[in-house]
Amino acid sequence: MNQAASPSAMVAAHSIRMGRQVLEIEAAAVAALAQRLGDDFGRAVGLILASRGRVIVSGIGKSGHIGRKLAATFASTGTPAYFVHAAEAIHGDLGMITREDVLIAISNSGENDELLTIVPLVKRQGGKLIAITGNETSSLAQEADVHLDARVEQEACPLNLAPTASTTAALALGDALAVALLDARGFGAEDFARSHPGGALGRKLLTHVGDVMQVDVPTLAESVPVPQALAAMTTGGMGMVVIQNETGILGIFTDGDLRRAMEKLGDLRQTPVGAVMTKNPRSIGVRRLAVEAVEMMEANKINQLLVTDETGKLCGALNMHDLFRAKVV
Secondary structure, three states: OOOOOOHHHHHHHHHHHHHHHHHHHHHHHHHHHHHHOOHHHHHHHHHHHHOOOOEEEEEOHHHHHHHHHHHHHHHHOOOOEEEOOHHHHOOOHHHHOOOOOEEEEEEOOOOOHHHHHHHHHHHHOOOEEEEEEOOOOOHHHHHOOEEEEOOOOOOOOOOOOOOOHHHHHHHHHHHHHHHHHHHHHOOOHHHHHHOOOOOHHHHHHHOEHHHHOEOOOOEEOOOOEHHHHHHHHHHHOOOEEEEEEOOEEEEEEEHHHHHHHHHHHOOOOOOEHHHOOEEOOOEEEOOOEHHHHHHHHHHHOOOEEEEEOOOOOEEEEEEHHHHHHOOOO
C-alpha cells in the first residue's frame, strides 16, 4: 500500500518545479533579447569605441548591482570602466564623469529620479548616454543617445514584482556589449591575462620558459662512459644529462635511455654515452610561453625539454616538476 508523500517531500518537489520555472522564464527573456538586437546595439558599440574617455555605469537598487558587475566586466575585457552610484553622483560623485566619457544608465522602468537628475548634467558637458531600460518610451530612453531595449514579458518572481528576469536581461545585454567591444578591439587572451596577473590564467599566459627553466644543466661529451653519465645525471637531479660538443647539442641521456640500453646491451661500463643517447632531442625557445612547453611535453610523451636561445645554443632545461612548481600545469 503506497503511503502519502511526506510534507518535506512535497515542499522539495514544489521547490524544484519553481526553480525550473524561474530558469525557463529567465532563459526565455534572454532569448528574446537576441531576437530584438539590432542597429541600436551597433550604435552603442560604435559610441564607446569612438570615445576617448571611460565607460561609466550607473544604476540604483538591483540595477546598481548589475551595473557594478558590468563595469568590472568592461574593465577586464579591454574597455576602461567604473561604476558610479546614481545617488552618490548627485551628492558629489558626478565630478568623476567627464565630457569624454560614455554613461551607461540602467533602469528597468526608465523613470528613476536619481538617474534622471544626473543625465542632463552629463549631457550638458558633452558626455554621451546609453540607456538600458525595459521601456523604450520612458524618460531615460528618450534622453539617451542610444537606447538598448531590455524589456521582459514577466519577472520570474511569482508575484511579478521582484527584479529577476529584468535584471538577468540587463546583465546579459551588458555582457553582450562588453564582448562585442572585446572583439572589435582585438582584445586577446594575453591582454586578458595582463588584467588578471594573480590568477591561474595569468600564470599560464604570462609565464615564459625562461622564468621557470633550470640553468645548471649537466652536460657531457659523447665519449664519456655511461657510468660517469649516470653519476652526472644523479648529481644534476633532473633525470637527464645533455650530450654536446663544440658545435652544439648532440643528444640527451635520460633514465629511459639507461633502461633501454641495459635491456639491449647489458654491461654498459665501457659504453660511451653517445652510443646510447637520444639524438636530436626536443627543445623549446627560451622566450616561448611555459604553457607551450607543457603542450610539447604532453604531445611527445616526454618529461624533459631542453631550452635554447635564438642561435640554438643550450641555455637551460625543463622537466614537468618545474612546471608543476610554477603552477603552469
